[in-house]
Amino acid sequence: MIDVPVLIVGGGPVGLTASIYLSHFGVPSLLVERHPGTAVLPKARALNARTMEMYRQIGLERAIRGAGMPPRFGHMVMWAESLAGAEIKRLEPARGAASQALSVTGNCGCSQDMLEPVLRERAEAAGAGRVRFGTGLVDLQCHDAGVVARIRDSAGQEQDVSARYLIAADGAQSPIRRQLGIERDGERDVYDSVNIHCRVDLTRWVDDRPASLYLIEQPELRGTFMTINGTDRWGFLVTSLSHYGYTPEQFTPAFCTEVIRRAVGCDDLAVEVLGVGAWKASALVARHYRQGAVFLAGDAAHEMPPTGGFGLNTGVQDAQNLAWKLASVLKGEAGEALLDTYDAERRPVGQAVTHSSLLNALSMGRTARQQEAVLPRKEFLNEVGLIFGARYQSAAVVDDGSRLQVDDPVLQYVPSAAPGCRAPHVPLTRDGQTLSTLDLFGREFVLLTGPNGVPWQEAAGRLHPSIAGFVIGHHLRDEEGRFLRSYGLAPDGAVLVRPDGYVAWRSTGGAHDPSAALTRALDMALCREGQGSQA
Known part of the structure; x- marks a missing residue:
């Protein structure tokens, strides 16, 4: 039996950040993640200034910026018929400039597959055995004094873990949330998407107009090039598949290559497909973030469309809010009621950013509900109040x-x-x-x-x-x-x-x-x- 103050289930940015912060506050924890390693797809990429303040305060800002995209790509978003075709609009997000005046740090573009190794290294540095990848949760029993969980590693070996508290950072489909019967409110399956991770040299189309996003608007293709390194590694997000008659199964390497060439506007472009992930965007928030000894964090608590880049940021800020409170209670410095304030403080934030992200998606025609819109509402990438307020x-x-x-x-x-x-x-x-x-x-x-x-x-x-x-x-x-x-x-x-x-x-x-x-x-x-x- 392993006995630990806090068990963390989920080794994405939220779980890793929770592990780092608990160690920062002097509290041991055990993190388990069923996947063998960190993210292989870029997924989330935008870290806002409030998040970078957090990481700066624990000495991680420099490492994260070192793993991120060149800063010159972070100042603009562009719409075009194709990268080689006519431009539709350029947008310089107001929240980037505002952050420079309101904070000691600023936004950072760092794709999730580059961010997670930085966080994992820091989390593992706190002590041997505190982070276990390739280890999944197979059973969970909750009681008044905490939880007893059974975990299984990749070799099939099982162990029991006794913990006073558990952080469920196990994603939007959260088996823990489902086991606890916590309902969510909002809109499910707002649109469907495929994320293509590729190696393709786009330098000649982007070098003189660096942007964090290049949104492609064609009658039969709506997609977004997501900058990773600004030269030869990119994400391409195809949205509203079903509206255009696509299915996830169609996205073979050959079909992905065809789609990317069409979005660039170059029929003989060399493309190497590195990975494909299909998913559906929803706007859902859990009705409560705490149930007994279990706390929901990140996507387990709030699932939102990526339009606006708030999902990861909201999740890691959940982790910071919760970690200091857990540490204070476990050290005997605070009353148990302090832990109830996690829900009181973070759930309204989750509701606000999820709603705003949904409105962004609707305004850009990224849903089956509204396909005619192209350009976003004025709030898109200008949400200074949501970031700091x-x-x-x-x-x-x-x-x-x-x-x-x-x-x-x-x-x-x-x-x-x-x-x-x-x-x-x-x-x-x-x-x-x-x-x-x-x-x-x-x-x-x-x-x-x-x-x-x-x-x-x-x-x-x-x-x-x-x-x-x-x-x-x-x-x-x-x-x-x-x-x-x-x-x-x-x-x-x-x-x-x-x-x-x-x-x-x-x-x-x-x-x-x-x-x-x-x-x-x-x-x-x-x-x-x-x-x-x-x-």
Whole structure:
């Protein structure tokens, strides 16, 4: 019998990220993945700035960018009749430019087959045996004290695993979700697609107009070239197969070659088909993300069309949100009710991005419902509000009564340090070196105060030595004078930021008894004042 605090089922980006973060917070876990290795098809490719903030905070940004496509391909999306034919439209996504101003990092194009090895290497570095590929879940029993699972490796050897908690990152078809009987709401099988992974040199058609996506619009073919390395390795996504009379079985290497040549507009183009995957896009969200000791994450919790590139990003952000909470409970620092806030915080996000992704697909005519449209709605690739603007409302957030005025929560983002919001990016300097407020987050609770906030920091040091404290104006210099304005603080105010970079509590000014105020805030943020019921 293997005894481990957390069992993770699924070794895609979400499961691997959960493993990495649990290790980052000092919690051992066991990850099992039934496939023998990481992804062989490009699948998802777009990592948004919020996701890259996460990976930057745990030291993975450089490795991921090194595995990604050349950055010059990330600034444009293009529509054309074929790569050699007439252009229809060019779009420079507003969210890319906005991210540069709103974050210390930016978007990254890194296909899933290149991303997963980076994540796997980091996850395995935490300890031998923590990540097991070629090992599947064959039985699961849930009880009040946790779960007992039976796993089987590729040699047919079986073992039992006892775990206090289980993260189900086992994909859109999630056998675990089905076993638990968790229903989903939304629209199923919105459209069908085939993803072709190929080696083909497209340099002469793309080198002078680099784009992350080249959308091909023909009367009998709707498809998208997805940039992987910008030269000779590409994905080609054929959408709405049934509408055009295609079936997945038709996509033999010879037929794939014919389709790609037609999309390029070159009849004698050399094409090597590396892999083909058929799938159907749905827009479905689980009715709850937690059931007892089991938590759904990633596609198991929310399945969405790829139009907008939110699936992977939403999933790995689920993993970060859940990991710090599991770690806090397992270490005895938080009440069990903290785990209920995972559903309260992440399910509304999953619902919002799934709905937006569906509307993107409908506007682009990628579904049987609406085939006449070609160009997308204005929100497509401009969803700055969805990327940065989520405001959590849960027991892990101490509401201060502040309200945000945003006319369009999809397009608009107003930086705010109101409780429940992502702590804003503000440039700072330390010993002559430039850094961001975001670089201070990611491991423990962080207390940021204005220049007159020393009493807050002294209280934190006496009561909670695990809190990292910074007086902006003493420890760190605010050369641009932005911190107090961005965080909504007076010079003697303070803000408490959670390990996931979201604000737990804020005092806009000083307090008569900083120790008592801070203790009360931390108790509330960690749900130490009473236990909540499980879903």
